[in-house]
Amino acid sequence: MRRFGHLGRVLRVDLSTGRIEVEALDDESWRLYAGGSLLGSRLLLTETRPGLDAFGGIGEARAEGPFGVALKGSGFNALMVRGRSDTPVALLLAGGGASLIPADELWGLDTSAVVDALRNQLGECHVAAIGPAGESLVRYANVVSDRSFAAPRMGLGAVMGSKRLKAVVIAGGELPAPADVDALDRLSARYASLVEVNPVTRWQHQAPGFGAWIGAAGIGSFGVENFRTSAFAHLGGYRAEAFMAHLAWSTGGCPGCPTDCIKGFAPTSDVRTVGIVRDRREGGLHQEAVAALGPNLGLAAAGDALALNDRCLRLGLDPVSLGFTLSFAMECRERGLASAADFEAIELRFGGSTQVLDLIERIATRSGAGDWLADGSRRAALRLGQEAGELALTVKGLEVTSFDPRAQAGLALGFATAPFGPRYDVAEHDADYDDVAPSWPHALDLSRTLGIFGLMPANAQTPEKARNYAVLSEFWSALDALDVCPFASAPVRILSLDDVAALVRAATGWETSSHEVMRWGARRLQLMRIYNLREGLTAADDGLPARFFDEPIDAGPLLGSRLDRTAFDAMIGTYYGLMGWDVRGVPTDATLLAHHLDWARPRLEETRWSSSQPNA
Incomplete structure (x- = not known):
């Protein structure tokens, strides 16, 4: 019986043995567990033993961008990776098949450099890679696809790093045929016709889109400086025009979608920097990153947050957990719950950005003070005592986001x-x-x-x-x-x-x-x-x-x-x-x-x- 819209195939890869198998799930399983994290949750529950950990409870990370479409065209609906390779490897999906390729020369590279290296080797391809943070097993390391699209929040980058899996690479492929092309065309045309009509979609579509969400949200609806206040004196630094000077690209983030809500921003407003980011399709920005790396750290200008977002993308760090781990550390320092020695004399305070960049590099490589901050705010608080623990704003071990729960x-x-x-x-x-x-x-x-x-x-x-x-x-x-x-x-x-x-x-x-x-x-x-x-x-x-x-x-x-x-x-x-x-x-x-x-x-x-x- 022919399948439409999917091929019904799960790729199983054992990195310990190098064995690769393809499983075809039955039609009833596909109907009950359709795909995405529904299918993923079922596979985790049935294929893993209790107490495996990988940070405890269920983990889910997802990203915008072209990688998901490429995966659908690779011939597989899902990937299951188990075991650990002795040496760094990348998983290559090409021609309807899969293979493991050496990645020793990729180990240590940031996520953008990995894309360069693999495209030089393989030609046009899509790449989901970890950076130094994933290699160093930072508990909030993420996976970044095609330079700009992060899958944050749950430490998936550390899981890949522990397996010595540097990247998943997709070269070529063909999307499975839909059952009713005409119906899909009608639905797509209707959607496109409403992009400028629907006020939210229009806002997402028009630059700077998600980037200026803070100005739209207003005082009192998001947390500032680790939620110790809701007042923010620098809201003007995050208005739409502040982002426009950094705008590098604004269309084509997700293939086929006319909304184009994800746009790329350069870390500085220098014309040359903006041009480089545009040419390389770097700097993808999500609305959460702005809040966690900007007002949450007391930074006065959008450019400061964009510079930190650039480092997160390259190093493979979740900007939200990073932001709230840093704001936790800043508040502990200001309250006298942590000493200068705890941070190797790095000046850590709300509103200071220069030395924050240095500390982020240390976190990504677990160097010095970065080592204990790489475990996130909840574990870092164990080092500093009970009072510090009250400043670690986490649920189920995950740092909060900037939207204020007291307001909603x-x-x-x-x-x-x-x-x-x-x-x-x-x-x-x-x-x-x-x-x-x-x-x-x-x-x-x-x-x-x-x-x-x-x-x-x-x-x-x-x-x-x-x-x-x-x-x-x-x-x-x-x-x-x-x-x-x-x-x-x-x-x-x-x-x-x-x-x-x-x-x-x-x-x-x-x-x-x-x-x-x-x-x-x-x-x-x-x-x-x-x-x-x-x-x-x-x-x-x-x-x-x-x-x-x-x-x-x-x-x-x-x-x-x-x-x-x-x-x-x-x-x-x-x-x-x-x-x-x-x-x-x-x-x-x-x-x-x-x-x-x-x-x-x-x-x-x-x-x-x-x-x-x-x-x-």
């Missing part, structure tokens, strides 16, 4: 309960549904089909807010399961829930529905929860740092807002109930059955915490 209670619930920790794109934000000043007033237009019918205060901590978050996160979870971009999708962007179902139908020929789309999203979240429970995470890990409960927002329209422990705990309890979990956050037997996951019940019994209590 649904997002706060997501930060606390999401299987991978505080990622800002876990669901559409509360600000879009605020009853006083919604960020995007058209949000309800595509939300009613999700069961969201009204506006409410962004910071309201209520059962209704938990209900809304549950359905919004389930929808965006479905997008991750299908590899559909959330920055193109509802509630505030163009693709509706029905559009997503239509895309799947046109690509695969499956007679699918919006109901099935949502079930994919729910199944992904349930599988991730099961994996985390197996690895020893419990309901106690579904929380937020004390700062967000004890210290109120000190500037802006939400002045005085903070999380209330009782109300927030009640939101978590409501969310558990909506997800079909018991009071311990464990999926009930009925929930497993409803999501075709009853086979996973034995995995719950493998948990490293007591499972002797009945599954209520």
